[in-house]
Amino acid sequence: MESKEENEMRVAALCKSLGDLWSKEDVVEVSDEIPQQKREECSRTLFGKLYSKPNVNYLAFITTMKKAWKIEGVICSQNEPGHFTFVFPTEEEKQRIMRNSPWSYSTNLLILKQCLLEVPEHCYDFTKAAFWVCIGGVPPGWRINKVFNDLGKRMGNVIEVQLDSTTNAQNRGGRVRIEIDLTLPLKSGAIMDIGNNWLWVEFKYERLPHYCFSYGKIGHYATDCLEIPYATLPG
The missing domain is CATH 3.30.70 (Alpha-Beta Plaits)
Structure with a gap:
């Protein structure tokens, strides 16, 4: 994760590029405290990406992965073609899936990344x-x-x-x-x-x-x- 100085420089560059399209009134302050429920949910969440050929049958993909993982209770959503969010019923189940990785769908590598509390979905490195x-x-x-x-x-x-x-x-x-x-x-x-x-x-x-x-x-x-x-x- 980037340092505080790098983050400030990135934000400053973004604000400069926006010019008059923003003002200080557009800054929204949020609490430093993340609710415990959200902490637990993030801990049980993995982001996944199919490394090649992202356009797959979503229902077939989910059915296959649930059988491979032997977990019916996992909640999956497709963010965009080839990009997924998996929320597991327990921390133990999630850890088991990570320990037994890598996983593939139709010989197509599925890269899994742990959800981090302060990192948006599009900022993860799937290389x-x-x-x-x-x-x-x-x-x-x-x-x-x-x-x-x-x-x-x-x-x-x-x-x-x-x-x-x-x-x-x-x-x-x-x-x-x-x-x-x-x-x-x-x-x-x-x-x-x-x-x-x-x-x-x-x-x-x-x-x-x-x-x-x-x-x-x-x-x-x-x-x-x-x-x-x-x-x-x-x-």
């Missing part, structure tokens, strides 16, 4: 989303929190690290929850420098929606890529 990423190929001796955290930073902002237990039959190492910038190509791996020995480790994204293997971005398939036309790729 980032959190994914669980499995990291494979890390040697047993280096399967520690710091190494997975450092590897995760190559993909984006690290939210959480989960290491596999030694009793795990698969024992692949672990996974990291990352907030990823969707405007950038996804990274497929990284190189670990271990005493001048370079070792490739692989990133595997869980529940990945529309993805272009040619360009490396979420939002479309390789056959629909405009940056690297599918027809020009070697057969």
